[in-house]
Amino acid sequence: MKSVFLIPLLFLTIFAFGQKPNLKIKYSEQLAVFVFIQNLSENHSENVFKTAFQKSKYNTDEYRNKISKFDKLAIDYSYPFEEFPYGSKIPMQTRDVLKKNLIETDHLIDFKLRSIGIVPIKTLNDLTELISEFTPIYNELIYDPNKEKFEKQVIEITDYANDHQIEEYFQTGLSFYHSSWDQSIPFQIAFYPLPDSDYFTAQAFCNNFVSAIQTNLKDYKDLLSVMMHEIFHIIYNEQSLELKIEIDQSFKENKSKCSNYAYQLLNELLATALGNGYVYEKLEGKLDQNDWYYHQYIDLMARKIYPLVKEYITEKKSMDKNFIDRYIKLYETNFPNWINELDNIMTYRYVISENENDFNIINQLFRYRSGAEYETQITERSIEKMQKTPLTKVIIVSKNNIEKLKLIKSKFKELTNWKFNSDQDFTYKILLSDKSQLIIINTRKKDLKTLIQSIK
Structure with missing residues (x-):
């Protein structure tokens, strides 16, 4: 041996x-x-x-x-x-x-x-x-x-x-x-x-x-x-169940429309501010002038929140509701449009499509993902399962269009007054009450990539 x-x-x-x-x-x-x-x-x-x-x-x-x-x-x-x-x-x-x-x-x-x-x-x-x-x-x-x-x-x-x-x-x-x-x-x-x-x-x-x-x-x-x-x-993963519930409630109770997507960013953001920010500064004697993280949303927000993180460390305080509220305010004040940018919100996605190749197209367009779920049936049950998550909700309709679109409309109260033409290609995006974005894509003649790139 x-x-x-x-x-x-x-x-x-x-x-x-x-x-x-x-x-x-x-x-x-x-x-x-x-x-x-x-x-x-x-x-x-x-x-x-x-x-x-x-x-x-x-x-x-x-x-x-x-x-x-x-x-x-x-x-x-x-x-x-x-x-x-x-x-x-x-x-x-x-x-x-x-x-x-x-x-x-x-x-x-x-x-x-x-x-x-x-x-x-x-x-x-x-x-x-x-x-x-x-x-x-x-x-x-x-x-x-x-x-x-x-x-x-x-x-x-x-x-x-x-x-x-x-x-x-x-x-x-x-x-x-x-x-x-x-x-x-x-x-x-x-x-x-x-x-x-x-x-x-x-x-x-x-x-x-x-x-x-x-x-x-x-x-x-x-x-x-x-x-x-x-x-x-x-x-972060080893925080107690009680604390995880308190943190979750603090984000949900915050009135800002940005609170959900600020929450999605939290884990990676804090690890970056602490590791690439605080620890690096301690080891080197100054902050790193290069990118702290290769994904721009995490990199930019980590730098914005770093003074707050350092304040809590210096004062030997643990993250609390006040920390969360101040963080959300920083997010909303500095980057209010992030909740509409696909490169950001598609990092956290739940996609329903009856064409499995659609998942490959989405993965190619949005390679970076922190949380992703995929479902191949547009049914009442699958939509209800999707609704239980805070992720960006994407439903791609390519078969039985009028029937599926009517089902989707019936499942979201925010769509009560929504009007659609099932015979035409279209995309529709709306912020739901849970502060996640719902994106509906109706495909008839145009390819999915073209339709996604048209979303505003």
Whole structure:
């Protein structure tokens, strides 16, 4: 068996009586191999892992069939936390739990024992076998050529995190969000190398942060501020049910017509203001002059709300109704028309269409999405299900037009006086009482893309 250099775990200093979170940094070979196989999929975009594999001696029918087998493994199951307000808590994803178990175990046998019951045993055995088969390939193509640089990087990141007491920002997040964390549960941080790249990746789930880091990375403030950004999502997610309900009510009771879309932006916005704003400023000594986030609405609003966030942190206050009301006022005052801009409101969408290709067109037009649901039947039940969400509501009618349009009109009180011609192509947009936009698209001769682009 190939010997593997294990990166020493990072045990960050804790407050007396164990009050400060315990963050651990490690390299997880098992996770790295899982991600490696995942990136080899035909459905995955071009990337450094796929390029290295395609140029190698392993690019054969035998291994391509194994990659195809991996793609077909049923490892994605989900369940929502239905007692929480819609969208306020991330649904549980079995893929994330499996990755968590890969990080927290050092042997595939232990991984399999810990993961029994998450997916069917046949699926789990197949997954374990594939990870085992691709481990030497991953090491030969990716890890070993970059081993020296990567292991040096992880030691440097560990030192940097210790020197800058990065765990204190975890505590800052707990205080600001008025959230909770069991201090006996460490937060596991797993890195793996990303050669021939000029960027790093970042993802957080459960009690884990995962990042592929480019092998030429020298400055770690960006990495650690983005790491904390992702961790702040977890802290927000762990707010109590009672607090989630209070926050939800505060947004719904606010009189501003912008309150719903301000709420949709909240999670990503706060993580950006805290991680890319506050943490970066602490590490660098000044705010980042580059984009804080690649989506303009989050980037612009994060900068507007940053003084308020910093005020609350400085005064050791947790987000409350006053914070929410001031945030909504900032949104409404600075960007009043955002609730009409498709690039913004289509980030949070619920689409009903009886033509499944319509979903592909919408995904192509609006690639960035924070929350999306799709339904293939225009029925009383599907519309009622849509109405229970705060998302932008899009109904595309292409069959039995007059019948479907009459049904839609009957289900929304805001459409009582609405008049339509079912024989003509048209779009209609209206702000509903829940402050979400309803968009009705009637297609006869024109293509969907043209109709969407005509919406004002």
